[in-house]
Amino acid sequence: MTTQSTIPSPRSPYVRRKTTRGNFELYSWVFMRGSGVVLLVLIFGHLWTNLMVGDGVHAIDFGFVGGKWASPFWQIWDLLMLWLAMIHGTNGVRTIVNDYAQRDTTRMVLKGLLYLAFTVVVVLGTLVIFTFEPCPPDAPANLLPSFCPTI
Amino acid sequence: MTAVLENPATESPKPEVGAVPSFEVTLRVRRYNPESEHGEESVWDEFTVTAHGTDRVLDALHKIKWEQDGSLTFRRSCAHGVCGSDAMRINGRNRLACKTLLKDVNPDKPITVEPIKGLPVVKDLVVDMEPFFASYREIMPFLITSGNEPTRERLQSAADRERFDDTTKCILCAACTSSCPVFWNDGQYFGPAAIVNAHRFIFDSRDEGGTQRLEILNDKEGVWRCRTTFNCTEACPRGIEVTKAIQEVKRAMITRAF
Numbered sequence: 001m002t003t004q005s006t007i008p009s010p011r012s013p014y015v016r017r018k019t020t021r022g023n024f025e026l027y028s029w030v031f032m033r034g035s036g037v038v039l040l041v042l043i044f045g046h047l048w049t050n051l052m053v054g055d056g057v058h059a060i061d062f063g064f065v066g067g068k069w070a071s072p073f074w075q076i077w078d079l080l081m082l083w084l085a086m087i088h089g090t091n092g093v094r095t096i097v098n099d100y101a102q103r104d105t106t107r108m109v110l111k112g113l114l115y116l117a118f119t120v121v122v123v124l125g126t127l128v129i130f131t132f133e134p135c136p137p138d139a140p141a142n143l144l145p146s147f148c149p150t151i
Numbered sequence: 152m153t154a155v156l157e158n159p160a161t162e163s164p165k166p167e168v169g170a171v172p173s174f175e176v177t178l179r180v181r182r183y184n185p186e187s188e189h190g191e192e193s194v195w196d197e198f199t200v201t202a203h204g205t206d207r208v209l210d211a212l213h214k215i216k217w218e219q220d221g222s223l224t225f226r227r228s229c230a231h232g233v234c235g236s237d238a239m240r241i242n243g244r245n246r247l248a249c250k251t252l253l254k255d256v257n258p259d260k261p262i263t264v265e266p267i268k269g270l271p272v273v274k275d276l277v278v279d280m281e282p283f284f285a286s287y288r289e290i291m292p293f294l295i296t297s298g299n300e301p302t303r304e305r306l307q308s309a310a311d312r313e314r315f316d317d318t319t320k321c322i323l324c325a326a327c328t329s330s331c332p333v334f335w336n337d338g339q340y341f342g343p344a345a346i347v348n349a350h351r352f353i354f355d356s357r358d359e360g361g362t363q364r365l366e367i368l369n370d371k372e373g374v375w376r377c378r379t380t381f382n383c384t385e386a387c388p389r390g391i392e393v394t395k396a397i398q399e400v401k402r403a404m405i406t407r408a409f
Contacts, residue, residue, distance in 0.1 A: 019367075019370060020370050020371035020372060021366060021367070021369055021370045021371075021373075022369070022370075022371070023369065023408060024371070025369070025370075025371055025373070025375035025376075026369060026375065026404055026405065026408055028375070029375050029401070030405060030409075098376075099332070099333055099336055099376075099378070100336065102336060102337065
């Protein structure tokens with residue numbers, strides 16, 4: 001027969017693991033509000049110039065996009081939109097993962113996938129915006145922006 | 152013409168004047184007792200009791216415990232909404248059993264009574280409040296001052312007192328914290344009650360520990376985990392605007408940081 005000197009506690013251990021103080025969550029909270037407002041302007045401005053101005057949606061083709069990205073204004077506009085939207089969205093999903101994932105491993109795997117997707121999209125998108133070739137050689141001239149040199 | 156009582160003999164005997172009407176009510180109580188034959192599993196038990204229109208859920212629970220099943224376990228001390236012992240989930244909402252009239256929670260259907268969520272259940276409706284109080288202790292719920300003790304009371308203007316009046320009403324019943332979906336997940340979040348009690352001191356003009364308390368709540372698990380779902384405000388039996396208090400603490404942190 002085994003004798004127990006102390007009765008084990010019926011309570012499951014349920015204490016805060018460690019203090020995680022710092023301004024990170026504060027800045028992330030402020031960033032979500034700020035970027036949200038800026039994104040409203042950027043996205044609706046983007047939609048307006050692409051879909052409403054001039055021929056509207058019918059004007060969109062390779063030449064239209066190429067023409068837009070030849071101007072530094074639209075390059076910066078799209079770059080800002082890409083980065084802000086990606087950081088805003090990733091941060092939002094990060095909070096959702098934190099709120100709903102119950103096991104630490106689930107949380108780590110989900111966040112890992114999230115950050116991987118974020119990196120791929122941001123790197124690829126940035127690369128496309130800055131290395132886009134509006135006048136590829138050997139392309140039919142009627143598909144290209146108007147400023148391309150005619151050979 | 153004089154009014155006459157028509158057919159006095161055919162009327163059914165009226166109830167005693169001033170008598171409170173009684174009715175049958177069924178309570179579905181979530182039972183948990185690891186020492187019973189159910190082991191670690193919780194089971195629903197139904198009890199039917201005769202209750203009066205003036206009875207509260209707590210009275211029905213008392214009737215069950217005193218007349219039907221003495222093993223039913225729940226906390227209550229003052230039984231009048233001040234001590235905060237008997238917060239429980241009644242019909243899916245956190246309430247104080249002693250402040251909830253049976254007639255207000257639809258006694259026509261069985262009334263479900265569960266322990267509050269997110270805290271480990273010890274037995275039946277009794278939960279382990281220790282994690283809740285641990286967060287409460289962390290925010291240092293006491294007056295912090297510097298310098299010499301004054302020889303008389305620390306005076307405060309009525310306006311200064313008004314600033315944190317709402318959050319002084321907290322009775323630490325845990326109805327808010329255990330109604331918070333973020334707290335349900337892993338219990339790491341400080342919870343609304345701790346933040347409300349920090350608010351009570353942060354905005355007290357006599358207190359000098361505000362910066363320290365803001366520092367404590369500026370945690371990954373602090374105020375920034377609040378998603379403003381307003382569950383806490385709805386659950387608070389004292390009517391404290393809990394979510395508003397949390398937002399005020401957030402604002403104080405932002406104005407401090409920028």
